Amino acid sequence: MKIGIDKIGFFTPHLYIDMNKLALARKEEPEKYTIGIGQDEMAVAPITQDPVTLAANAAFNILNDDDKKAIDFVIFGTETGIDHSKSAAIYVHHLLGLKPEARSIEMKQACYAATAAIQLAKGHIALNPDSKVLILASDIARYGLNTPGEVTQGAGAVAIVISANPRIMALEETSTYQTDDIMDFWRPVYSDTAYVDGKYSNEKYISFFSSVWNTYKEKTGLGLSDFEALCYHLPYTKMGLKALRTIYDEGTEADKERLVDYYQTSTTYNRRIGNIYTGSLYLSLLSLLEQKPLKDGSRIGLFSYGSGAVGEFFSGILQPDYREHLFIDKHMELFAARQEISIPEYEKIFEEVLPVDGSSLDLDVTKDPAPICLAGIKDHMRQYINKK
Incomplete structure (x- = not known):
């Protein structure tokens, strides 16, 4: 039985800044951001959007009534969760009107959690072939104003439906993974910005990629020439290219040209949105699938990395007529409707934070065009609204 991605979509806030202008405001050469880091724009989340609403909006745009009847498992991968106890998945489950006969949980391991969720979903579908699993990868990356990491901020979410007989990508069985206790990136519970x-x-x-890639080749007997494209977790779009360069000599010049070409295509959406942590790999995959037609039956490799650290390499096979089941027009409309804001406006929005002292707050959602928004806080509870 084939198990894999039946639907996939993304959402990002309606506000963004130009990285050239951010560079000038920070007294840096623009090329340091646009070429050295590989970012053109950065999504900015207004106070009316949080990880829950981003995820709910991403799923809202791709689910139909049949999906809602079949989904019996919601898995939310995030490293910017809103509650130490209640899972973000439960809020989304309610906002989307999913059936009550479902499991809803939240998973955390830096940027890797959505991949863990997919592997868990595969097992669930194997036991329950008629069900579907909704995977949500949603984050708001914050490092602080005028910090070295500021250029790698962003906000957005990817929603994925995992099912039997998937229409977009069948995930292959072999997967290789590694864990090591390191401190390369972390965010203590008392901090709203990362270290x-x-x-x-x-x-x-790069070392994690080398390890899981080599183990994958040993387990499967596959090599570079067997892959039409490779997609990477992208905290910034130059990062994956650094890893790809380490295996150039394993293939022919034609392999290198093909993989680099598809890699650049896979960074298109990420260059315009920025770092979305758990969703970054899957935004890259979505960019590749929507921006350039690939042959049915092509094998796509995926490298997932979450600091701290866990890495995994796995693969999928594109299904017949997979492009007919993408939401290309909706995503183009989403980009077209975005509004550029100035650097001072961005800094003001960045400093607007929700109260942490238990006080209530009402937010004006009329300025936010998203269907699902955060409307305020009352009695220590976030108040969400679905305008549709």
């Missing part, structure tokens, strides 16, 4: 050792994190990312 990162950037150089060390880059080194571990």
Whole structure:
């Protein structure tokens, strides 16, 4: 039985900044951000959007009534959860009107959690072939204003429906993975911004890729020429290219040209949104699938990395007529409707935070065009609204 991605979509806030302008405001050469880091724009989340609403909006745009009847498991991968106890998945379950006969949980392991969720979903579908699992990967990356990590911020979510007989990508059985206790990136519970050792994190990312890639080849007998494209977790779009470069000599010049071409295509959406942590790999995959037609039956490799650290390499096979089941027009409309804001406006929004002292707050959702928004806080509870 084939198990894999039946639907996939993303959502990002309606506000963004131009990285050229951020560079000038930070007295840096624009090329340091646009070429050195590989980012053109950065999504900015207004106070009316949080990880729950981003995920709910991503799923809202791709689910139909049949999906809602079949989904009996909701798994929310995030490292910017809103509650130490209640899972973000339960809020989304309610906002989408899913049936009560379902499990809803939240998973955490830095940027890796959505991949763990997919592997868990595969097991669930194997035991329950008629059901569907909704995977949500949603985060708001915050490092702080005027910090080295500011250029790798972003906000957005990816929603994925995992099912039997998937229409987009069948996931192959073999997967290789690794865990090591390191401190390359972390965010203590008392901090709303992350701490990162950037150089060390880059080194571990590449070493983890090398390890799981080599183990995958040993287990499967497959090599570089067997892959039409490789997609990577992208905290910034230059990162995956650094890893890809380490295996150039394993293939022909034609392999290298093909993989680099598809890699650049896979970064298109990420360059415009920024780092969305758990969803970054899957935003990259979505960008590849929607921006350039690939042959049915193509094998796509996926490298997932979550600091701290866990890495995994796995693969999928594109299904017949897979492009007919993508939401390309909706995603183009989403980008077209976005509004550029100035750097001072971005800084003001960044500093608007929800109260942590238990006080109530009403938010104006009329300025936010998203269907699902955060409307305020009352009695220590976030108040969500679905305008549709």
